[in-house]
Amino acid sequence: MNTLDYEPPYLHPDYRSTELRAPKHEPVVLPDEWFHNVPGPVFGRIPVRDEDADLTRQHRGEPLGERIIITGRVLDSDGQPVRKTLVEVWQANAAGRYVDSADDHPAPLDSNFTGAGRALTDQDGFYRFVTVKPGAYPWRNHLNAWRPAHVHFSLFGPSLASRLVTQMYFPGDPLIPLDPILSSIPDPRGRELLIARLDLDTTVPDWALGYRWDIVLRGGRATPSDA
């Protein structure tokens, strides 16, 4: 399996910001044993509180929008659960506006929603967040450029190679085929890996729709003796 086609290139001219930021030199390839087994960052200084996993309970009132649950398993390339690893998420509110001061999209902020969460995976590699479904929003990449609704994810895993920052998309979003960021992944099967599925087993009746999204980090089971 050529997983390279599942990874976006650095230079993808349809996504204009890559043009001045993609390195032009080929990266220097290090022998596997020098790099793949390098332990990843010790992220223990990043505070994780229980309430960080529920983005609808971080303020006095509940945020506006469609309440959802996002859950899934974090696995390594051998299919083994990645336990007690940090998952960080961030997103726009239901109106498609980020709290971030750099976001000037004229959609309303929600005083009951920040849009940032953290959680550790459990013994079976599961994470679970409660949030609201983010809205689509415009960006300046080209005329009528709109990002499909998405949630940003950051994960560590055990090694330098397993570090992952990516985005999760929602099934059936008509903006998905138009998005230059998702379309930067050459193989459509790779793009599919970033789209969650609606999951009635995760859905809580009369309360919140559930989405299931599993994540696979690069590298096999952590083998400290090889590190």
Next chain:
Amino acid sequence: MTAPTPSQTVGPFFGFALPFENDALATAVDSPDATRVEGQVFDGDSEPVGDALLEAFQGDQFARCRTDGEGAFHFTVHKPPVSDGAPYLNITVFARGLLRHLHTRMYFPDEDRANRVDRVLGLVAESRRHTLIARRDGENLRFDVRLQGESETVFFAL
């Protein structure tokens, strides 16, 4: 073997979510061997990259810093102990426009002899090796990251 989940850019709007208290301090500021590393991230037009996130780590040290409007970042670190080769920090760079993050290393300028025989530095063309070695700047170390252009920083593939 299961296909790894593909990468996507960190985007421009992570500043309210990823920074944390004292995130740039991989070691205590008042520890005797603490060193402040300062640098800037530049794009292919030599313009500062004001929306990058850098992580520096090695052993028990981990720091994270978002660049400011000048593309400037800083870390407080100590020189990590080494069993083999020259001491270095792993540096990871995330930014809008980077669909995958970049891996590089920061070596120390006062380790000339160790740097000369380091196996990883030895794989890098001599003309580009300097991009991986911080320079002394008064009390601090200076380490710039150039994503493109003359003196493009050396990045490593996994």
